[in-house]
Amino acid sequence: MTNGAGADRGGPGGLDVDALLLVSFGGPEGPGDVMPFLRNVTRGRAVPELRLAEVAAHYDHFDGRSPINDQNRALLAALRERLAPLPVYWGNRNWAPYLADAVARMRADGVRRAACFVTAAFASYSGCRQYREDLAEALRQVGPGAPDFVKLRLFFDHPGFVEPMVDHCVRAVGSLPAAVRDGARLVFTAHALPLEQAVVSGPDGGAYERQLRATAEVIAARVGTRLGRSHPWQLAFCSRSGPPGVPWLEPDINDALVALAEDGEQAAVIVPVGFVSDHMEVVYDLDVEAVRTAGEHGIAVARAGTVGTDPRFVDMVADLLAERRHPDWDRPALSDEGPAHDVCPLHCCDPAGPLAFWARTGVNGSRVVMAGGAGTRAHGRPGVRRPAAAGVPADLCGRGHGRPGLSGPGLCGQPNDPGSADGRPRDEATILVEERASVARPDPPPAGE
Ligand SMILES: CC1=C(CCC(=O)O)c2cc3nc(cc4[nH]c(cc5[nH]c(cc1n2)c(C)c5CCC(=O)O)c(CCC(=O)O)c4C)C(CCC(=O)O)=C3C
Numbered sequence: 006m007t008n009g010a011g012a013d014r015g016g017p018g019g020l021d022v023d024a025l026l027l028v029s030f031g032g033p034e035g036p037g038d039v040m041p042f043l044r045n046v047t048r049g050r051a052v053p054e055l056r057l058a059e060v061a062a063h064y065d066h067f068d069g070r071s072p073i074n075d076q077n078r079a080l081l082a083a084l085r086e087r088l089a090p091l092p093v094y095w096g097n098r099n100w101a102p103y104l105a106d107a108v109a110r111m112r113a114d115g116v117r118r119a120a121c122f123v124t125a126a127f128a129s130y131s132g133c134r135q136y137r138e139d140l141a142e143a144l145r146q147v148g149p150g151a152p153d154f155v156k157l158r159l160f161f162d163h164p165g166f167v168e169p170m171v172d173h174c175v176r177a178v179g180s181l182p183a184a185v186r187d188g189a190r191l192v193f194t195a196h197a198l199p200l201e202q203a204v205v206s207g208p209d210g211g212a213y214e215r216q217l218r219a220t221a222e223v224i225a226a227r228v229g230t231r232l233g234r235s236h237p238w239q240l241a242f243c244s245r246s247g248p249p250g251v252p253w254l255e256p257d258i259n260d261a262l263v264a265l266a267e268d269g270e271q272a273a274v275i276v277p278v279g280f281v282s283d284h285m286e287v288v289y290d291l292d293v294e295a296v297r298t299a300g301e302h303g304i305a306v307a308r309a310g311t312v313g314t315d316p317r318f319v320d321m322v323a324d325l326l327a328e329r330r331h332p333d334w335d336r337p338a339l340s341d342e343g344p345a346h347d348v349c350p351l352h353c354c355d356p357a358g359p360l361a362f363w364a365r366t367g368v369n370g371s372r373v374v375m376a377g378g379a380g381t382r383a384h385g386r387p388g389v390r391r392p393a394a395a396g397v398p399a400d401l402c403g404r405g406h407g408r409p410g411l412s413g414p415g416l417c418g419q420p421n422d423p424g425s426a427d428g429r430p431r432d433e434a435t436i437l438v439e440e441r442a443s444v445a446r447p448d449p450p451p452a453g454e
């Protein structure tokens with residue numbers, strides 16, 4: 006059922022897409038890049054200088070070069086092969102090739118609409134909304150003639166992500182010393198977030214941790230089936246930054262390993278479920294720091310691999326693309342948390358939205374959100390679809406974003422916005438990225454790029 010090939014122009018009610026844009030984080034490629042890269046990443050954020058110096062030192066261990074760009078070059082090559090003749094572009098948020106350069110190149114090549122595949126599986130400001138904002142900013146910078154974008158959905162519990170992770174876990178368990186292997190704990194690890202970001206993640210809050218737990222549970226269950234014994238699992242977080250007084254998701258992976266050792270556990274597998282390749286957080290924060298902690302506390306540890314360019318993961322991208330082209334395409338999801346919505350509704354992962362206000366003031370109780378019960382979970386459910394493209398009014402957004410000459414009294418997210426998959430209104434950045442995509446297109450672009 007995986008076609009998703011370049012020649013496929015989309016079915017009735019689906020979208021024409023004539024390119025794919027691989028969107029990632031970016032990383033430095035030499036010693037002189039490290040500080041400018043870190044300044045790009047942390048612009049406008051309260052990350053202490055001391056933390057920046059510390060992170061710069063991590064990169065120094067690798068001659069100032071993060072592996073992430075080479076990993077994305079490999080993914081880009083695999084996607085090009087898989088999706089040919091569909092053109093595939095690549096742009097990063099924090100380092101060259103930058104998103105705006107990719108968008109300018111697409112415009113020069115005559116691309117009309119691109120699907121954006123972001124290399125982040127879980128809902129959060131850093132993993133989803135910030136990418137949408139940066140895509141919108143790149144469109145603004147390039148200006149008239151820039152292609153339309155549609156962002157492919159989050160893929161945390163898609164089989165193309167889960168199944169390779171199961172294999173990596175099984176392999177990592179097998180690499181532990183035979184005497185302690187059977188009792189190994191699976192410690193699923195993701196990037197830490199400030200609690201405030203975790204609270205507002207997803208449309209209804211708490212999605213980051215819920216999606217992580219749901220995905221970890223599915224992976225652990227499959228590992229158990231494969232090995233014929235169940236391995237207890239837990240969640241931990243790595244790469245915390247920010248001022249010490251600000252609360253972040255816990256436990257830290259190092260603290261989790263120490264606690265396991267103190268409980269008399271002998272072995273653990275660190276499963277970096279929050280990352281799709283072995284970039285700096287993985288090869289330093291996990292492979293150096295966490296492995297050292299484990300060694301110091303006498304607990305045997307193995308680190309599971311990441312999906313990288315696994316053919317099932319590459320096929321998944323083709324499938325996510327096919328979902329947008331064909332509204333009736335299968336939307337596989339292995340947990341109750343998925344499949345994620347295609348289009349984020351208003352205030353999804355919004356650090357300045359109403360959930361953030363409630364979390365700060367306690368009006369709605371951040372406790373409630375963190376307990377994970379707040380979601381209504383209608384998004385992207387079978388049978389719940391975005392409104393038909395036909396008949397979308399031209400004044401879709403009264404501010405006329407991306408539409409020179411249009412203006413009006415309406416505000417983004419007001420009733421003239423056709424809304425996201427579940428009919429909820431959307432944010433300005435989302436509308437800019439998605440709005441033209443929701444307008445019917447009479448004549449598809451010529452085939453055979
Ligand atoms: C959720 C999430 C992902 C996963 C989703 C996704 O993949 O997008 C992710 C990925 C990555 N994070 C990365 C690098 C960094 N993240 C930082 C800082 C931060 N990340 C955050 C969150 C996330 N980050 C947060 C809440 C901060 C705090 C400050 C801020 O909000 O800005 C900092 C600044 C220094 C520091 O504070 O550590 C650096 C250098 C790299 C590249 C690694 C390489 O070079 O190989 C990658 C893939």
Ligand SMILES: [Fe+2]
Nearest residue numbers: 133349353354
């Ligand atoms: Fe979102």
